[in-house]
Amino acid sequence: xxxxxxxxxxxxxxxxxxxxxxxxxxxxxxxxxxxxxxxxxxxxxxxxxxxxxxxxxxxxxxxxxxxxxxxxxxxxxxxxxxxxxxxxxxxxxxxxxxxxxxxxxxxxxxxxx
Amino acid sequence: xxxxxxxxxxxxxxxxxxxxxxxxxxxxxxxxxxxxxxxxxxxxxxxxxxxxxxxxxxxxxxxxxxxxxxxxxxxxxxxxxxxxxxxxxxxxxxxxxxxxxxxxxxxxxxxxxx
Numbered sequence: 001x002x003x004x005x006x007x008x009x010x011x012x013x014x015x016x017x018x019x020x021x022x023x024x025x026x027x028x029x030x031x032x033x034x035x036x037x038x039x040x041x042x043x044x045x046x047x048x049x050x051x052x053x054x055x056x057x058x059x060x061x062x063x064x065x066x067x068x069x070x071x072x073x074x075x076x077x078x079x080x081x082x083x084x085x086x087x088x089x090x091x092x093x094x095x096x097x098x099x100x101x102x103x104x105x106x107x108x109x110x111x112x113x
Numbered sequence: 114x115x116x117x118x119x120x121x122x123x124x125x126x127x128x129x130x131x132x133x134x135x136x137x138x139x140x141x142x143x144x145x146x147x148x149x150x151x152x153x154x155x156x157x158x159x160x161x162x163x164x165x166x167x168x169x170x171x172x173x174x175x176x177x178x179x180x181x182x183x184x185x186x187x188x189x190x191x192x193x194x195x196x197x198x199x200x201x202x203x204x205x206x207x208x209x210x211x212x213x214x215x216x217x218x219x220x221x222x223x224x225x226x227x
Binding site for chain 1: 117122144153154155156157158161168169204206208210211212213214215216217218219220221
């Protein structure tokens with residue numbers, strides 16, 4: 001039972017253009033969503049998050065949009081840079097008060113110079 | 114501030130052998146998590162500690178996996194005996210407390226079971 005899904009395994013964009021990574025979830029009880037970035041041989045690092053009471057959160061080049069009715073969130077990176085090439089994981093929490101995160105499968109982003 | 118430390122970084126064992134992983138969380142972080150990440154999948158929570166008590170171990174295969182955090186600081190995860198399907202990256206993460214959703218991850222231990 002995959003409660004958090006990232007249906008695109010990979011994405012390739014040109015440097016300077018926009019990258020859009022998508023994530024869908026099935027459980028309406030999730031109330032907090034996070035994006036993590038992972039380079040090879042390193043652990044995931046926190047990138048940006050959004051609470052379910054908001055529909056947008058922005059941090060520099062990164063913006064996360066949340067559409068609760070569609071149970072969908074997306075991460076926009078503008079402009080994309082070669083250093084953004086990594087695996088991006090969407091994660092959701094809120095099913096319990098333990099802070100447990102449910103992760104998607106990840107999307108590999110390649111930004112071409 | 115030092116990050117989450119894990120060792121070893123890589124481990125290769127034969128099936129039916131045992132293996133142990135070590136994690137030292139960020140200083141002051143009361144909550145510690147162990148995740149299993151199989152190739153091509155996202156991290157899956159195995160066990161969560163709050164100080165030295167277990168909060169959630171619902172997805173830990175308890176017939177072969179065990180974990181402890183005796184003094185509420187560092188933690189060990191053990192697999193005994195290992196199976197081929199245990200090949201994965203084992204990630205340790207920590208947070209100040211469960212209410213703070215952001216978790217900080219270590220570099221992971223890549224386990225290969227032959």
